[in-house]
Amino acid sequence: MTQTIGAAHPEPPTVDQLENLTFRQRRFTKSKQSQRIAAAWLVTPAAALLLVFIIIPIVLTFVLAFTNAKLISPTGPQFVGFDNFARLFNDPLFWKSLRNTLLFALFVVPIQAGFALVLALLINVKIRGVNFFRTLYFLPVVTSMVVVSLLWKLLYQPNGLINNFLAVFGIDGPDWLGNPNTALIAILVMSVWQGVGFHMVIWLSGLQTISQDMYEAGAIDGAGNWQRFRYITWPALRQTRTFILITITIQAFALFTQIQVMTEGGPLDSTSTIVYQAVRIGFDLQQTGYASALSLVFFILVLAVSLVQRFLTRDKDVKK
Amino acid sequence: MPDNSELEEPPVVSRTLKRLAAASVAAALAFSLAACGKGGGSSNDAQTDASGTTTLKMWTHNAGNDEELAAINQVVSDYNGSQAKYKVEVQAFPQDSYNTSVTAAAASKSLPCILDVDGPNVPNWAWAGYLAPLDGLDDQVAKFLPSTVGTYNGKNYAVGYYDVALVIQARKSALEENEIRIPTIDQPWTKDEFAAALTAIKASGKFENTLDLQTGSTGEWWPYAYSPMLQSFGGDLINRDGFKSADGVLNGPEAVEWANWFRSLTVDGYMPLKSGADPAQDFLNGKTAILYNGSWGAEPARSSAIADDIAFLPAVNLGAGAKIGGGSWQWAVSSGCSSTEGALDYMKFALQDKYVAAVSEATGTIPATDAAAALVPGYEPGGVNDIFRQYSKAFALIRPPTPGYPFIATTFTKAAQDILNGADPQQALDQAVSDIDANQQSNNNFQ
Numbered sequence: 193m194t195q196t197i198g199a200a201h202p203e204p205p206t207v208d209q210l211e212n213l214t215f216r217q218r219r220f221t222k223s224k225q226s227q228r229i230a231a232a233w234l235v236t237p238a239a240a241l242l243l244v245f246i247i248i249p250i251v252l253t254f255v256l257a258f259t260n261a262k263l264i265s266p267t268g269p270q271f272v273g274f275d276n277f278a279r280l281f282n283d284p285l286f287w288k289s290l291r292n293t294l295l296f297a298l299f300v301v302p303i304q305a306g307f308a309l310v311l312a313l314l315i316n317v318k319i320r321g322v323n324f325f326r327t328l329y330f331l332p333v334v335t336s337m338v339v340v341s342l343l344w345k346l347l348y349q350p351n352g353l354i355n356n357f358l359a360v361f362g363i364d365g366p367d368w369l370g371n372p373n374t375a376l377i378a379i380l381v382m383s384v385w386q387g388v389g390f391h392m393v394i395w396l397s398g399l400q401t402i403s404q405d406m407y408e409a410g411a412i413d414g415a416g417n418w419q420r421f422r423y424i425t426w427p428a429l430r431q432t433r434t435f436i437l438i439t440i441t442i443q444a445f446a447l448f449t450q451i452q453v454m455t456e457g458g459p460l461d462s463t464s465t466i467v468y469q470a471v472r473i474g475f476d477l478q479q480t481g482y483a484s485a486l487s488l489v490f491f492i493l494v495l496a497v498s499l500v501q502r503f504l505t506r507d508k509d510v511k512k
Numbered sequence: 513m514p515d516n517s518e519l520e521e522p523p524v525v526s527r528t529l530k531r532l533a534a535a536s537v538a539a540a541l542a543f544s545l546a547a548c549g550k551g552g553g554s555s556n557d558a559q560t561d562a563s564g565t566t567t568l569k570m571w572t573h574n575a576g577n578d579e580e581l582a583a584i585n586q587v588v589s590d591y592n593g594s595q596a597k598y599k600v601e602v603q604a605f606p607q608d609s610y611n612t613s614v615t616a617a618a619a620s621k622s623l624p625c626i627l628d629v630d631g632p633n634v635p636n637w638a639w640a641g642y643l644a645p646l647d648g649l650d651d652q653v654a655k656f657l658p659s660t661v662g663t664y665n666g667k668n669y670a671v672g673y674y675d676v677a678l679v680i681q682a683r684k685s686a687l688e689e690n691e692i693r694i695p696t697i698d699q700p701w702t703k704d705e706f707a708a709a710l711t712a713i714k715a716s717g718k719f720e721n722t723l724d725l726q727t728g729s730t731g732e733w734w735p736y737a738y739s740p741m742l743q744s745f746g747g748d749l750i751n752r753d754g755f756k757s758a759d760g761v762l763n764g765p766e767a768v769e770w771a772n773w774f775r776s777l778t779v780d781g782y783m784p785l786k787s788g789a790d791p792a793q794d795f796l797n798g799k800t801a802i803l804y805n806g807s808w809g810a811e812p813a814r815s816s817a818i819a820d821d822i823a824f825l826p827a828v829n830l831g832a833g834a835k836i837g838g839g840s841w842q843w844a845v846s847s848g849c850s851s852t853e854g855a856l857d858y859m860k861f862a863l864q865d866k867y868v869a870a871v872s873e874a875t876g877t878i879p880a881t882d883a884a885a886a887l888v889p890g891y892e893p894g895g896v897n898d899i900f901r902q903y904s905k906a907f908a909l910i911r912p913p914t915p916g917y918p919f920i921a922t923t924f925t926k927a928a929q930d931i932l933n934g935a936d937p938q939q940a941l942d943q944a945v946s947d948i949d950a951n952q953q954s955n956n957n958f959q
Binding site for chain 2: 263264265266349350456458461476477478
């Protein structure tokens with residue numbers, strides 16, 4: 193064997209040859225060259241965008257968090273050490289916002305994931321008209337959150353549709369968004385309604401990867417509906433579950449649009465969230481440095497929660 | 513054995529990779545520098561072409577307001593036609609993103625030569641070095657209503673074509689039936705008279721809402737509409753002597769009295785905690801007896817079915833005299849403009865009475881000069897709209913002209929919303945004062 197690997201029309205190297213090459217050499221055989229160049233070109237636009245819109249802003253946030261930068265100011269930012277963080281942890285509004293954000297996430301994750309799964313199970317059947325329902329459930333997802341928020345703001349009015357509906361049953365509905373006790377719940381319900389369709393589709397894709405053979409095997413063994421779900425569907429959805437859990441959690445932590453449109457954090461801070469405060473402090477109060485510190489804390493919080501979730505839902509079979 | 517040298521990383525790949533990496537880093541840097549660096553060059557705002565005509569960029573917030581934009585475009589095209597030395601080029605932004613655009617442009621030193629600015633922001637932008645003083649226009653500016661001129665440190669930085677006035681829109685029939693005195697500009701309602709009027713109208717049971725202060729509105733409406741009430745009680749947003757502290761004015765006994773009164777309006781059932789989606793329409797539909805509104809509501813009110821039954825009354829004197837907000841959008845010249853003479857030349861031209869009249873007529877607002885008022889139908893002395901101009905002259909108090917205003921406005925809005933929702937007034941106001949004072953101090957009181 194004297195042929196050179198990587199000639200114009202190379203024959204594949206033999207197993208012997210390959211075993212003689214280092215890993216690095218194997219990666220750079222000429223047949224891969226053009227692929228690598230193409231890959232580089234393909235990656236570049238995305239990498240540049242990530243750099244400009246994600247990485248640089250994150251690095252800037254890390255730096256600005258330790259300065260007294262202002263949005264509008266004739267003087268440049270000065271380093272102030274941990275002042276912003278000291279101020280943050282002494283700010284009652286920060287703790288209220290943190291509490292609201294955590295509460296929202298705590299409830300929205302199981303409720304939204306649960307409803308989405310129920311919907312997915314319901315429409316994962318072969319009957320006429322199922323596409324109609326799929327579209328129907330998905331409709332809120334493709335509607336802008338701002339539009340949805342504006343509509344629900346009207347629904348939640350003291351004399352709005354929801355209270356008029358309740359009045360039919362003799363229930364005197366509260367001023368949903370104007371009452372500190374109900375405002376966060378009202379926003380939670382609306383958010384679930386808007387987001388549930390998206391996660392329904394994800395669940396559905398998970399459901400459709402489950403082989404029918406397993407259900408047939410289950411049927412032969414005499415499994416009932418609940419047993420089929422408990423011992424076939426649920427274990428088979430593990431990967432989907434992890435994905436859904438993490439995406440809903442991150443989405444819940446980033447709660448902002450609904451708050452901005454519907455309540456502006458009120459009444460009495462009952463719907464103020466971390467991201468809403470970051471935007472308010474950064475733009476309305478023009479305190480870029482302080483807002484960066486808040487964003488940094490938020491970043492660490494989301495990172496920590498995601499890591500914990502990832503650990504709890506890790507693939508325990510890998511080590512086998 | 514194969515020839516291993518052929519298997520090394522081919523140079524062409526690494527070169528391509530390096531070039532791409534370098535290019536993307538360069539692109540990213542250029543991008544971020546443009547956004548936050550010190551560009552220094554001002555080729556963007558004024559350019560002179562071969563024939564010696566300098567093009568001046570001009571930004572305005574009224575992309576969503578066709579009438580006003582058309583009037584401004586007319587001024588610009590008249591100016592461009594009147595001489596050949598300068599050519600003004602208008603770029604219109606939607607109002608919602610306008611301030612952000614200006615802030616971003618200022619950070620990258622690419623502000624246009626001429627721009628408009630919301631009155632209360634003038635000191636903030638002047639302090640930040642965005643704006644240049646309007647040198648040489650003092651005589652002309654002196655003819656404008658004081659509330660339409662933006663000043664900072666004793667210099668004029670901006671001047672507007674118009675102002676708006678806050679009025680009390682009331683159903684005449686409701687007042688007459690309940691034998692309530694119709695207030696005048698010389699004798700507005702007192703606090704007690706106002707309270708008696710509310711009680712009587714509520715007792716009549718004819719209206720769903722006795723009063724509507726438009727509490728559903730957001731943003732600048734809160735400080736614009738409700739800080740005059742605070743001032744009418746004798747309080748203020750900040751001590752205007754030196755603008756160093758809000759202590760004693762925003763949390764003093766007068767301010768607490770205001771807060772309790774404000775809250776009582778909803779607790780006692782005179783007004784909804786949060787107004788409906790369209791309070792002006794609610795009023796015209798007969799749901800509301802008394803509506804707190806801007807003079808911009810006059811036009812729709814006069815063309816409605818109940819036009820004859822509407823009175824435009826002065827603000828209530830809550831103790832320290834009736835007060836209304838002042839200051840609307842104004843025009844300014846940016847400090848980075850490479851042709852300040854050109855920009856000032858345009859301003860001189862644009863501030864002529866006929867243009868003041870044209871723009872205020874197009875927008876249905878109060879013309880800023882007496883001569884212009886005579887040209888706009890309804891604003892001539894004795895005209896139907898003249899009363900708004902008189903209110904403006906008699907009651908208007910501009911929002912505190914300190915660079916800290918945006919912070920004060922946001923803080924006040926939150927305090928007022930919390931108070932309306934039942935927060936302890938003294939506590940909410942004390943918190944606002946300590947936030948405002950901390951911000952003023954952290955900026956060395958904007959000295």
